[in-house]
Amino acid sequence: MDKINNRRIFITEEISESLGLRYSAKQFFKHIESIPADSITVDFVDTKFISRSFAHEYLSRKKSSHKRIIEVNTPENINKMFRVVENSNNKRSRNPKRIKAVIL
Amino acid sequence: MVFMRNNPDLVNHYLRFCRLRSDYLSSKDLDVGRYNFYYPVTILPLINFIKEHSIKYVYHPNAGVNRYLSIITSSSPYRSGKTYVPIVELPYARTKLDFTLKRIINLVSKYGGSDAFNYVIYELSENIYEHSNFRNAFLMAQRYSNFLEICILDNGVTIPGNIMNNYPDMSKEEDYQAIYDAIEGLSTKKEEGRGYGLGSSVKLFTKGLEGKLFIVSRCGACYIDKSKPTYYKLNSSHRWDGTLISMRVPLPPRNVDIYQYIYPQSDKKL
Numbered sequence: 001m002d003k004i005n006n007r008r009i010f011i012t013e014e015i016s017e018s019l020g021l022r023y024s025a026k027q028f029f030k031h032i033e034s035i036p037a038d039s040i041t042v043d044f045v046d047t048k049f050i051s052r053s054f055a056h057e058y059l060s061r062k063k064s065s066h067k068r069i070i071e072v073n074t075p076e077n078i079n080k081m082f083r084v085v086e087n088s089n090n091k092r093s094r095n096p097k098r099i100k101a102v103i104l
Numbered sequence: 105m106v107f108m109r110n111n112p113d114l115v116n117h118y119l120r121f122c123r124l125r126s127d128y129l130s131s132k133d134l135d136v137g138r139y140n141f142y143y144p145v146t147i148l149p150l151i152n153f154i155k156e157h158s159i160k161y162v163y164h165p166n167a168g169v170n171r172y173l174s175i176i177t178s179s180s181p182y183r184s185g186k187t188y189v190p191i192v193e194l195p196y197a198r199t200k201l202d203f204t205l206k207r208i209i210n211l212v213s214k215y216g217g218s219d220a221f222n223y224v225i226y227e228l229s230e231n232i233y234e235h236s237n238f239r240n241a242f243l244m245a246q247r248y249s250n251f252l253e254i255c256i257l258d259n260g261v262t263i264p265g266n267i268m269n270n271y272p273d274m275s276k277e278e279d280y281q282a283i284y285d286a287i288e289g290l291s292t293k294k295e296e297g298r299g300y301g302l303g304s305s306v307k308l309f310t311k312g313l314e315g316k317l318f319i320v321s322r323c324g325a326c327y328i329d330k331s332k333p334t335y336y337k338l339n340s341s342h343r344w345d346g347t348l349i350s351m352r353v354p355l356p357p358r359n360v361d362i363y364q365y366i367y368p369q370s371d372k373k374l
Contacts, residue, residue, distance in 0.1 A: 016202070016206075018209075018222065020202060020205060020222065020226040021198065021201060021202055021205075021226065021229075021230065022230055022234070023198040023199075023201070023233075024202060049218075049219060049222045051222065051223060051226040051227060051230070052223070052227060052300060052301065052304065052366060053226065053227060053301065054226075056297050056298070060295065060297075077219070077363075080363045081363075084363065084366060085297055088297055088300055095285065095288040095289075095290075097284075097288075098281065099280065099281060099284050099335050100335070101278065101280045101324075101335040101336055101337040102334060102335070102336050102337070103336070103337050103339070104111070104115070104119075104325065104336040104338050104339065104342055
């Protein structure tokens, strides 16, 4: 059986305790993809905040990655944001409502 | 269409900028002395206008106002303990953006509401980088005795411009309708799960923090507080060729559970 090598990454060390920018998530995954390991454990310990954009980019990149990526020590607020993104993946149709406006 | 005389304060102070701009375009004189008090919703578009027109000299006859305008427009670094974040020009390079935004968030969340401010400022800044193709983008914040005002603007392709570029069948829509559609989640990105940033920020800011918010983009505008939103069709002297968002939140800000506001349909699953 092939041995799966695993690497653990602390996300606060790679980015910061505040995960805000989509760009940061892209850069983070570039780093992950460059690591010669089949499995990556992303440790979210001490993470304080995650934006919706960051969470969306993180999950999109994770989905398309060939590596096995596992999150650990994920604070509840980070988990909630991941769930928000996962639950909002249905493309919405345009609201047909026509609105009125004040002339200014 | 209806006409309205009593505009909200944020709208009236944006109109001050429009009057200064109109006067300058006809007289080549930027008379900032016309007003003795400036909020970010006036200052920020004015700074962009000054930059675009290479106006070298701006002087206010009141020494206090002159000094304030000088400080707020200087590139001096943000210092903790101050009631303002001087005007920050958003960098073209996203590598430097995180540092800039964290300085602002530190000031505005000093009295609470940290998660909500983090969410709103990151999402609105992301929108500028993802959609606007800006030449200039600025952000500033000012704390007053009972409220905080944050203003963010760019001079990019605008919300209606972006939507109409991506949805040619909507090219005849009114600009205010495009703003409404964007708030409702119409995304110009084709990936799933996109298009929530603006609408969720508006909801969190107005319903969660009980703030007021004014969006101007091309010839459309929208004022929203916790009651019913008002949409505006702007005449040419009030248009903004870019997107301006100015927000006021009462102090101290409420510490809200942001997840109640950013995607309520998923509340039960959270």
